[in-house]
Amino acid sequence: xxxxxxxxxxxxxxVLFDLAGTLIDFGSMAPVRAFGxxxxxxxxxLSDAQIRRPMGSAxxxxxxxxxxxxxxxxxxxxxxxxxxGPTEIDRLYAEFLEADARLATEHCDPVPGxxxxxxxxxxxxxxxxxxxxxxxxxxDRIAPLIAERGIALGAMVSASDxxxxxxxxxxxxxxxxxxxxxDPAVCLVVDDTLAGIEAGRAAGMWTVGVAASxxxxxxxxxxxxxxxxAERRTRLSAIQERMHGAGAHYVIASVADLEEPIxxxxxxxxxxxxx
Numbered sequence: 083x084x085x086x087x088x089x090x091x092x093x094x095x096x097v098l099f100d101l102a103g104t105l106i107d108f109g110s111m112a113p114v115r116a117f118g119x120x121x122x123x124x125x126x127x128l129s130d131a132q133i134r135r136p137m138g139s140a141x142x143x144x145x146x147x148x149x150x151x152x153x154x155x156x157x158x159x160x161x162x163x164x165x166x167g168p169t170e171i172d173r174l175y176a177e178f179l180e181a182d183a184r185l186a187t188e189h190c191d192p193v194p195g196x197x198x199x200x201x202x203x204x205x206x207x208x209x210x211x212x213x214x215x216x217x218x219x220x221x222d223r224i225a226p227l228i229a230e231r232g233i234a235l236g237a238m239v240s241a242s243d244x245x246x247x248x249x250x251x252x253x254x255x256x257x258x259x260x261x262x263x264x265d266p267a268v269c270l271v272v273d274d275t276l277a278g279i280e281a282g283r284a285a286g287m288w289t290v291g292v293a294a295s296x297x298x299x300x301x302x303x304x305x306x307x308x309x310x311x312a313e314r315r316t317r318l319s320a321i322q323e324r325m326h327g328a329g330a331h332y333v334i335a336s337v338a339d340l341e342e343p344i345x346x347x348x349x350x351x352x353x354x355x356x357x
Contacts, residue, residue, distance in 0.1 A: 092352045094344060095268040096209040098237075098257045098287070100138070101224070102189070103274035103296030105196045105212065105233055105337060108303040110137065110274065110296055112189035113215070116182035117144065123177045124170075126157055130300060137297040138275030140215050140247030141182075142175045149174075179219070186220050190227045193295045194303070195338025197232030202341075209261040211237030213253035213271075213278070218242045237261045248277040251285035258285070267356040270347060272337060274298060276328040283329035288357045290343050291325030293318050294335035298325070331357065 103110030117133045132154060136147035148154055149166050158166050166174075203210050214221055218240040225238055237260035244252035258269050271282025271289045274296020282289035293299060294306055294314075298321040301309065309317070322333040332343040 092354075093268070094208055094270060094288075094348050094351065095265075096211065096258060096261050096263045097203060097270045097272060097340075097344075098211045098213055098254055098282075099235075099337070100273040100275065100278050100292075100296075101212050101214045101216070101221075101228075102186075103137075104193070104272055104292050105200075106192050106224075106228055106231075107186075107189040108191075108193050108295045109299070109301050109305070110134075111302060112182060112185040113137070113141070113144075114297075114300075116178050116185050117148070119181040120145070120174050120177035121148075124158075124174065125161055126154070128154065134297050134300055136277070138215055138248045138273065138277030138281075140241035141178060141217060142171065143241075143247055144215065145171055145174050145178065179217070182216070182220055183223060186216065186224050187227060190224045190231070192228070192231050192233055193336055193338070195336065199337050199340055200233055200235070209237075209263065210235045211239065211257040211261055213239045213248075213257050213281075215241050215247060248275070249280035249284060251281050254281055254285035254287060258287075268351065270344070272340065276324060279325055279328040279330045283357070286357060288347050289330050289332075290340065291322075291328070291330035291333040292336060293321040293325065293333050295337070 099105045102113055114130060114133050118128055121128050136144045139147060200210055212235050221238060221240040237257045239253045239257045241247040244256055246252045254271055258266060263269055266286035269287040271287045273279055274292040279289050279291050325333045334340060
């Protein structure tokens, strides 16, 4: 049933983007490589699939989730004679931060179309912000670099700024507050991870999943462009299914395709619909 519509609730007011794999770093390569190097330092070799599975989580949580995988835990126990505990997780996290401090700054080029999109949203009075699984110390390194490349945002929230990382809604709600928005129903979360989509839904916001440029596809821009059309369709279809299963209202290939979902969301808001 449609609800009475006020001027403030009948249009989209804010878009909260993830960073790596959504706005920047096509394929979300920096965190994957940093996790790989952290575990390599302990003689544990991980596949991309093992690293990518918990993506979207706060990075220390991500390490715990990797270690909770039975095959990884077994490999660790065989190598060290005991299961990993908090001390080992802290050491892995320190290795991750050291690697990612460099890798994140090397992988902050915008996804094609991202800069134009941000400029268009700004021109229409739609606020923009970012939430990221990166801790504040990494976010502060890359924020000025991406701003120089056209990704200047009104709010930037890191996983270390809140009590609970994704899939909890804390970062989304913090970003909304920083932007001065009072109603989550006029906010949109755009994310390339399942945890990010779940966080947006938990916050009561509209959600759009990004299928081609992010973690679920896991390819560089060159890798994506080289993929045969039939394989693209097959992979995208599987990712779309997973993202809709996580609660995404819409799924797009990249942020270059976001205008159509925004138009549909604004039409829904004008009819009094909520996420």
